[in-house]
Amino acid sequence: MAIKAVISGALGRMGGTVGRIISEAHDLELVGGIDVKKGSLFGTEVVPATGIDAFFKEKKPDVLIDFSVAAAAVENIKAAARNNVALVVGTTGFSPAQRKEIESAVEGKVPAVISSNFSVGVNIFWKLVREAARQLGDYDIEVTEAHHRYKKDAPSGTAKTILDILDQELGEREKVYGRVGATERKDEIGVHVIRGGDIVGDHSVLFAGNFECIEISHRAYDRAVFAQGAIRAARWIVGREPRIYTMQDVLGL
Numbered sequence: 693m694a695i696k697a698v699i700s701g702a703l704g705r706m707g708g709t710v711g712r713i714i715s716e717a718h719d720l721e722l723v724g725g726i727d728v729k730k731g732s733l734f735g736t737e738v739v740p741a742t743g744i745d746a747f748f749k750e751k752k753p754d755v756l757i758d759f760s761v762a763a764a765a766v767e768n769i770k771a772a773a774r775n776n777v778a779l780v781v782g783t784t785g786f787s788p789a790q791r792k793e794i795e796s797a798v799e800g801k802v803p804a805v806i807s808s809n810f811s812v813g814v815n816i817f818w819k820l821v822r823e824a825a826r827q828l829g830d831y832d833i834e835v836t837e838a839h840h841r842y843k844k845d846a847p848s849g850t851a852k853t854i855l856d857i858l859d860q861e862l863g864e865r866e867k868v869y870g871r872v873g874a875t876e877r878k879d880e881i882g883v884h885v886i887r888g889g890d891i892v893g894d895h896s897v898l899f900a901g902n903f904e905c906i907e908i909s910h911r912a913y914d915r916a917v918f919a920q921g922a923i924r925a926a927r928w929i930v931g932r933e934p935r936i937y938t939m940q941d942v943l944g945l
């Protein structure tokens with residue numbers, strides 16, 4: 693039996709990429725999409741988010757894959773939990789309060805993989821950053837990310853995950869978002885955001901010491917890497933215990 697998937701944010705950049713790959717997969721069935729307005733996605737119906745409960749009841753999907761916007765994702769996640777639909781959530785930009793809302797909607801009700809980045813490469817990159825932080829905690833650290841001109845949130849979800857990893861390894865340090873004028877460097881972490889053109893997603897962490905620097909970088913060339921990871925997560929999550937998992941769990945890292 694094919695896994696039945698619905699995509700939320702269906703008419704967006706990621707929705708289209710995920711939809712194309714699912715429609716070409718033999719073990720998955722795209723049963724439709726959710727967005728703000730009606731439309732179509734690889735021969736399936738896209739309905740407005742206001743009709744999500746009725747859509748779930750009609751299509752009976754196994755999994756909802758959400759790449760939308762933070763406030764919308766929270767509501768769609770609650771609807772999936774109400775309708776017993778497993779979740780793969782790639783949307784970024786959640787506030788701490790929204791993240792709590794998601795946790796209380798999902799925990800003990802449906803299984804969900806939530807990750808700020810579904811690419812296999814970024815999941816390895818996070819591990820390398822953790823190891824470097826363990827060894828080079830006394831070096832100056834600067835995090836830089838670059839994305840396309842239409843990205844809504846900054847810093848990226850992936851950059852926030854990098855900052856969480858650094859905090860876990862080094863204790864909470866002040867974050868300085870860009871520098872201008874007279875600045876005296878202490879042991880803060882510098883964070884730099886670039887927005888322009890059609891950059892798919894670049895992240896780098898610089899560890900600068902005396903007489904040497906090490907820079908760990910990841911560059912995505914095509915949204916297919918995120919979509920393939922999300923689809924891998926969708927195959928993995930259906931039938932799991934109802935709690936929140938990460939992409940590291942999916943990959944066994």
Ligand SMILES: NC(=O)C1=CN([C@@H]2O[C@H](COP(=O)(O)OP(=O)(O)OC[C@H]3O[C@@H](n4cnc5c(N)ncnc54)[C@H](O)[C@@H]3O)[C@@H](O)[C@H]2O)C=CC1
Pocket residue numbers: 700701702703704705706707726727728741759760761762764765768781782783784785807808809810811845849918
């Ligand atoms: N975790 C990951 O690996 C990745 C995460 N992302 C994140 O995914 C999200 C979407 O990115 P893009 O596709 O580039 O954005 P986009 O702006 O192209 O697409 C978002 C779509 O969500 C729709 N939307 C708005 N309200 C909605 C609602 N209530 N219900 C359903 N859909 C709704 C919009 O109309 C739009 O079609 C962003 O938060 C981005 O940061 C993007 C790439 C990879």
Ligand SMILES: O=C(O)C1=N[C@H](C(=O)O)C[C@H](O)C1
Pocket residue numbers: 784808809839843844847848849850851892893894
């Ligand atoms: O909006 C994007 O495009 C991306 N968003 C994710 C993020 O915020 O980290 C992942 C990826 O870098 C692309």
